[in-house]
Amino acid sequence: MQEILLYAVALPLGVAVGVVGVAGWLHAGEADSSKQRMASGDALAFTTAYLVCHLGLHGTPAGTQLESWEWLLLLVPLAGVLAVADAYTACTWKVRLLAALCFAVLCGWLLVPSFQESPLLWGLGLATSVVALVLSQQRAVRRLSIGPLLVSWVLVGASGVPVLIASANAKFGFFCTAVSAAAGGAFLVRLFPSVRDRWKNSGAILVTSVAFPGILANGHFNNYGEVPVASFVLLALAPLGLLVGVFVSLPQARTWVSVTCGLGSVIAVCVAALWLSWPAITSPAY
């Protein structure tokens, strides 16, 4: 239990607070144009938090044949690198889009195991999810700012834990906890007045867009409980609910209305996912 609390909660939270805090401090005196660079601190924080948990609880792959979820050890850092590169280079939107599409296809290919039925369909679904989540969350963060985004990640990660444990995949639940803890840490840093206004983006969007769907999809592929597939899909796509807040754009609408609608949608989706898997979650453990 101590090992789980350390690698799934304490270290990811501490890493996120440290890295995001340092990134904010390093760029505190710079112009607003550096906000993108500050946001890259999120990418590093979430990547490191996930790696700390994955390596701490599972270690490096032992055999020559990697399991599909073990590819997250490559894909999550790659997402972080792409996010940092995006922040520090002046690429055109076409180059960024191409890179994002290639990355999504890579995720769809690597994260689906060979034993899964209809692997092509699942791969396409995963790739599409990654793209949809990246585009929607980038839209949401511009309209709603980063706070609701971070809260949505905390909610998705926290909801994923009981669902994944019910599917007999406790380790995947702890991976979700680590991402959730990183989001919580990033949110805590944002409460400091000196950095509050500077967080208008998050480099962690790409990281969470591959981490959550990748972990949840593999929870379904290795589902030994009675958890319906809908629970995994709903949780993986829950951050799309923030778009509801984006589209509630009455001319005189206050931001809190949009934020409430957006977060409310995310909460509703998470509750639905938990409700569908409630019989499995509440079945007696051993």
Added chain:
Amino acid sequence: MSNVVSRVFVLLTLVATVLGGQGLVAADEYGVDPVHSSVVFRIKHSSMNSVFGMFPNVSGKFSVDGEGAYEVTVGVDSIISGNVGRDRHLKSPDFFSARQFPTIVFKSTQVKRVNDKTLDVAGEVTLRGVTKPVTAKITTATGKGRGGEDRAGIETALKIKRSDFKLGGAGGLSDEVTVLISLQGVKK
């Protein structure tokens, strides 16, 4: 007369071929009879007592003459530990990852006779995609089945470390697992 001689010669040739041909067949090879075989594991829980489980799905071949090879395959999905929830957890990627790695395989690399009833067998076990060397002291016995067929039995106990194969974390379980293997086979 020459016809009789030639026929006797042919007959003797045939007899010699049959008797000599028997020497070309493997000395003894027994196919595992899963009904009378058991692969059981024992692990310490919370340093208090041991929990047991077994794999009923076992197949393969072995020999007892000290010259044949051993190849035993266990079906991971057949695991039984007396608790459905625990069985599911054991099959998941937290432990055996049964869907990705559906079998545990042991193959011998060297067999050495110690005495009439004991063999030293060295080999490799492949579990969850990881192959590790293992040695076992095997006791052997032979007999007849109810239908008069030749049968043999082997028994051994191995110790493996869960950490070598990424089989779960700590969680109150000891790293060392004792595997008791008791196989009965029918001569091929």
